Amino acid sequence: MTKRSARQALINAPYMLWAGIFIVVPLFIVMYYAFTDSTGAFSFANILALADYAEVFRVSIIFSVIATIITLLIGYPFAYCLTKLPVRAQRMQMMLVMLPMWMNLLIRTYSWMNILEKNGLINTVLSGLGLPTANMIGTPGAVILGMVYNYLPYMILPIYTTMAKIDPSLSEAAEDLGCNAWQKMRRLIVPMSIPGVVSGITMVFVPSISTFYISQKLGGGKILLIGDIIERQIQVSYNYNLGASLSFVLMVLILISMAIMNRFSNGEGEMVV
Amino acid sequence: MDHKVVVELRDITVEFDGERILDNMSLAIRDKEFVTLLGASGCGKTTTLRLIAGFLKPNSGRVFFNGKDVTDVPPYQRPVNTIFQRYALFPHCNVYDNIAFGLRVSKVPEPEIKERVTEMLKLVNLSGFEKRSVSKLSGGQQQRVAIARAVINKPKVLLLDEPLAALDAKLRKDMQNELKNIQRQLGITFVFVTHDQEEALSMSDTVVVMNQGKIQQIGTPIDIYNEPENAFVADFIGESNIIDGVMRKDKLVNFDNHDFVCLDSGFGINEPVDVVIRPEDVDIVPLDQGMISGTITSVTFKGVHFEIIISVNDFKWMIQTTDYHAEGETVGLYIEPDAIHIMRKSEYSNMFGDYSTFSEEMETMSDVDAIEEEE
Numbered sequence: 132m133t134k135r136s137a138r139q140a141l142i143n144a145p146y147m148l149w150a151g152i153f154i155v156v157p158l159f160i161v162m163y164y165a166f167t168d169s170t171g172a173f174s175f176a177n178i179l180a181l182a183d184y185a186e187v188f189r190v191s192i193i194f195s196v197i198a199t200i201i202t203l204l205i206g207y208p209f210a211y212c213l214t215k216l217p218v219r220a221q222r223m224q225m226m227l228v229m230l231p232m233w234m235n236l237l238i239r240t241y242s243w244m245n246i247l248e249k250n251g252l253i254n255t256v257l258s259g260l261g262l263p264t265a266n267m268i269g270t271p272g273a274v275i276l277g278m279v280y281n282y283l284p285y286m287i288l289p290i291y292t293t294m295a296k297i298d299p300s301l302s303e304a305a306e307d308l309g310c311n312a313w314q315k316m317r318r319l320i321v322p323m324s325i326p327g328v329v330s331g332i333t334m335v336f337v338p339s340i341s342t343f344y345i346s347q348k349l350g351g352g353k354i355l356l357i358g359d360i361i362e363r364q365i366q367v368s369y370n371y372n373l374g375a376s377l378s379f380v381l382m383v384l385i386l387i388s389m390a391i392m393n394r395f396s397n398g399e400g401e402m403v404v
Numbered sequence: 405m406d407h408k409v410v411v412e413l414r415d416i417t418v419e420f421d422g423e424r425i426l427d428n429m430s431l432a433i434r435d436k437e438f439v440t441l442l443g444a445s446g447c448g449k450t451t452t453l454r455l456i457a458g459f460l461k462p463n464s465g466r467v468f469f470n471g472k473d474v475t476d477v478p479p480y481q482r483p484v485n486t487i488f489q490r491y492a493l494f495p496h497c498n499v500y501d502n503i504a505f506g507l508r509v510s511k512v513p514e515p516e517i518k519e520r521v522t523e524m525l526k527l528v529n530l531s532g533f534e535k536r537s538v539s540k541l542s543g544g545q546q547q548r549v550a551i552a553r554a555v556i557n558k559p560k561v562l563l564l565d566e567p568l569a570a571l572d573a574k575l576r577k578d579m580q581n582e583l584k585n586i587q588r589q590l591g592i593t594f595v596f597v598t599h600d601q602e603e604a605l606s607m608s609d610t611v612v613v614m615n616q617g618k619i620q621q622i623g624t625p626i627d628i629y630n631e632p633e634n635a636f637v638a639d640f641i642g643e644s645n646i647i648d649g650v651m652r653k654d655k656l657v658n659f660d661n662h663d664f665v666c667l668d669s670g671f672g673i674n675e676p677v678d679v680v681i682r683p684e685d686v687d688i689v690p691l692d693q694g695m696i697s698g699t700i701t702s703v704t705f706k707g708v709h710f711e712i713i714i715s716v717n718d719f720k721w722m723i724q725t726t727d728y729h730a731e732g733e734t735v736g737l738y739i740e741p742d743a744i745h746i747m748r749k750s751e752y753s754n755m756f757g758d759y760s761t762f763s764e765e766m767e768t769m770s771d772v773d774a775i776e777e778e779e
Contacts, residue, residue: 300490303486306459307484309506309557311478318505319494323496
């Protein structure tokens with residue numbers, strides 16, 4: 132080992148220690164519980180029991196995919212328009228995007244409950260105008276809205292960052308070589324912002340698929356996602372083994388989808404997650 | 405050159421934040437011509453280029469292509485291509501895709517693109533580099549890709565924005581020759597922007613000297629060097645001694661209390677003028693053979709020649725000669741009639757002093773009054 136790499140190892144040591152204690156060890160604990168029964172004996176029972184939850188997995192995936200697509204559809208044009216503003220306005224807008232994130236996720240979600248519920252803000256206004264009211268809590272729409280609202284900044288931020296980094300002279304070069312606004316978008320802006328899009332998708336998809344609070348509050352108990360089941364197994368049923376096996380499968384799902392996403396970015400550009 | 409005009413700028417004024425970048429400028433560029441816009445930074449040369457490319461609209465005035473008004477035509481519809489100062493290659497494309505970019509946008513069939521890209525790579529000596537990532541190329545190679553990417557679209561006019569500024573001196577010389585060859589081979593108009601007067605003189609058919617948003621002189625490199633129109637051009641292009649003089653009559657000028665025979669005429673009797681004499685055109689002779697005399701105040705060895713500063717009546721002349729003379733010597737100066745160039749007085753007269761200092765900054769630094777005034 133050279134002197135240089137020895138020093139680097141020393142600098143990295145605290146992080147490695149931290150990662151070992153708080154990431155690697157817990158992962159092994161999850162694996163241990165996932166493949167044992169309540170007596171501690173090795174067992175595939177938990178993994179086999181997952182078949183009962185196939186439907187929950189399906190719903191979770193569909194919800195989080197829809198939420199991710201919607202955030203992308205809102206976030207991408209938003210980030211693009213942002214880069215067209217004067218620098219000062221860009222900073223201001225970015226502040227406004229980040230502002231809700233200074234508040235706790237729970238409080239934000241609770242506020243949406245107040246807005247959407249039976250006697251909530253929207254329905255009060257509707258009935259005040261003599262219009263029929265709608266029951267929104269407990270609908271898939273409400274849960275997806277909660278996901279989109281909470282995770283939209285995570286989509287906008289990485290896309291905006293990659294777009295802002297595109298050298299203005301590249302944009303001029305594209306125009307110079309015959310691109311109108313649409314062609315410039317297709318041949319320059321989109322390909323160059325792919326790393327940001329990949330980060331954004333990962334950062335929205337991962338928390339969406341594993342959320343339980345949003346579905347609990349805005350799903351009104353009618354919509355169960357994987358996160359809800361895991362929470363229930365651990366907090367209510369004290370079935371750590373089943374909870375761990377659910378977490379384990381969810382983790383594998385996330386890793387597979389991240390691997391797929393990374394293929395799109397060709398390994399260039401930095402992954403935020 | 406009797407080719408027809410391809411690009412014409414008419415009465416162009418451009419302002420940014422109330423600052424005038426181009427001041428009522430007009431310029432005509434002919435077909436197949438190698439035109440260089442030469443000037444210091446901030447003189448408006450890059451702005452002129454951006455006007456032709458279409459990245460910028462003038463506050464007033466019009467831009468014409470082949471007689472057609474294109475002032476409001478966006479860049480992607482203009483028959484010009486640009487080589488950017490820092491190349492602006494697309495980092496998400498390899499060499500081949502960068503060069504093919506323009507052809508793909510205009511939907512040229514792939515087999516033809518392949519043929520033309522291959523041909524271009526050969527032209528710029530990059531055959532075999534198709535699959536390389538542009539970020540892994542050297543500065544000179546990136547430059548060649550930028551040239552190929554622009555030239556492959558067969559533009560009527562190629563705009564080059566200080567394309568060689570980032571290259572080292574030797575590579576720059578090679579690229580100068582290469583660019584000149586490409587221009588001859590393809591027979592397209594080049595509009596080249598640079599602040600390097602040597603580059604401008606050695607490459608161009610026509611040099612446009614600019615300062616403060618105005619054209620100071622348009623001419624062939626030889627005209628610009630030998631017949632500068634005013635003190636600014638004389639000072640900017642090469643080294644020059646600019647002396648106050650008075651025309652006695654046609655072909656006779658007086659300066660430093662001596663009447664010199666010269667070749668210029670058409671000035672008024674006793675009209676005050678600026679006299680330009682290039683440092684290499686003055687001969688140092690023994691005192692009794694000189695037309696005027698002075699004392700050598702400094703001698704610097706420059707390799708090819710010595711640079712000798714001679715004080716004549718407190719005016720510091722610069723003289724370049726291959727003969728050595730010692731500091732402190734008192735010598736005579738001899739000037740041939742064809743070495744003397746007479747210019748009318750202009751706003752730039754007396755702005756360029758003698759060679760007591762070489763830069764304006766040094767001049768203000770040594771001028772105590774000026775420093776006190778600033779404070």
